[in-house]
Amino acid sequence: MRLFIPAIAALVLAAPAWAQNAPLAAQACLSCHGANGAGQGGVPGLAGRDRAELVALMAAFRANERPATIMGRITRGYSDAEIAASAEYFSRQGR
Numbered sequence: 001m002r003l004f005i006p007a008i009a010a011l012v013l014a015a016p017a018w019a020q021n022a023p024l025a026a027q028a029c030l031s032c033h034g035a036n037g038a039g040q041g042g043v044p045g046l047a048g049r050d051r052a053e054l055v056a057l058m059a060a061f062r063a064n065e066r067p068a069t070i071m072g073r074i075t076r077g078y079s080d081a082e083i084a085a086s087a088e089y090f091s092r093q094g095r
Contacts (some may be wrong), residue, residue: 025082026089028074036093047093054087 022030030036032043039045046054060066062075062083075083
């Protein structure tokens with residue numbers, strides 16, 4: 001367990017400045033969804049979307065009720081609190 005905490009700290013400290021204000025759970029989303037969750041390539045943006053909509057989408061992915069390539073696997077690792085914190089963060093980002 002001792003190795004795990006420094007590893008997480010290293011990831012947070014290594015994050016770009018624009019990602020450091022994001023909750024840790026939301027930081028994982030930024031690699032695919034882009035800076036502040038604005039979207040990139042074929043990956044949809046999360047920034048500025050309704051908080052309740054984001055919570056519902058992530059819950060549907062987690063329950064395998066919404067088709068996805070990887071989101072179901074990712075969201076199964078998130079608690080309700082982490083989903084709520086991520087949704088709150090992305091809903092407050094400008095598009």
